[in-house]
Amino acid sequence: MTNLPSTEFHPRWYRAPVSTYWWMGSWRYSLFILRELTSVAVAWSVVIILLLLHALLKGPEAYTRFTLRLQSPWMIALNVIALWFLLLHTITWFNLAPRAMPIRLGGKRVPEVLVAAPNYVLWMVASAVIAWFVLLRTS
Amino acid sequence: MSKPSNEGFFWLLFSAGGVVAAVFLPIVLFLFGVAIPLMGRWISPPSYEHLLALMRSPLARIFLFVLCSLPLFHWAHRFRFTLYDGLQVKHLDEAIFILCYGGALLGTLFGGYLLIRM
Numbered sequence: 001m002t003n004l005p006s007t008e009f010h011p012r013w014y015r016a017p018v019s020t021y022w023w024m025g026s027w028r029y030s031l032f033i034l035r036e037l038t039s040v041a042v043a044w045s046v047v048i049i050l051l052l053l054h055a056l057l058k059g060p061e062a063y064t065r066f067t068l069r070l071q072s073p074w075m076i077a078l079n080v081i082a083l084w085f086l087l088l089h090t091i092t093w094f095n096l097a098p099r100a101m102p103i104r105l106g107g108k109r110v111p112e113v114l115v116a117a118p119n120y121v122l123w124m125v126a127s128a129v130i131a132w133f134v135l136l137r138t139s
Numbered sequence: 140m141s142k143p144s145n146e147g148f149f150w151l152l153f154s155a156g157g158v159v160a161a162v163f164l165p166i167v168l169f170l171f172g173v174a175i176p177l178m179g180r181w182i183s184p185p186s187y188e189h190l191l192a193l194m195r196s197p198l199a200r201i202f203l204f205v206l207c208s209l210p211l212f213h214w215a216h217r218f219r220f221t222l223y224d225g226l227q228v229k230h231l232d233e234a235i236f237i238l239c240y241g242g243a244l245l246g247t248l249f250g251g252y253l254l255i256r257m
Binding site for chain 1: 170176190193221
């Protein structure tokens, strides 16, 4: 059946009006919107990386200027907030994986913790490798 | 949506970008946005030469290109639906679509350009 507007023989479709601020009504909905907003922090991080690459390409002075700008209290505060949102994204994303892809072994469903755990291990290893390359490795 | 048949492709980019963002972005933002600016005196910030040499290696370039592009497409998809659901602006569909995916495409091209010139 197609979603036709009301006709002579059919009453008008009833759609309950929903407030624009529907997500402020309950903690569950607010958390949903917070999770959706993590994408802004994701885009922000990419912008920071692009600016860093741009500064590196332009030369040592541009790089120093960029690092000084990152040291301003406003920038640090903004990045701390963005980091919290990134962590919310990581945790919700990893915990969603076992529900999006339920794994069965021998007819039984593998517990969600066991499916999510490798994600966290991978995350830790990847973070350690990147930190090592950026901070410790002397080229 | 003008072409609902493309939705699967965009969802694939969304989910691939979600994985890349979840695994790699927190440590990068932590290092460059928080740890180094705050504790630069204790953890010796990476020098210009060190970072340049690091990012010039072929593997790092590929990694950085993926890191700059896929998460932007993740953002484009998710932010589009955040605007639709959170603000109920479904009627602005096309403008939002162009803004989100156009932004992701521009960022990807800019990243590719920088990494080739690096």
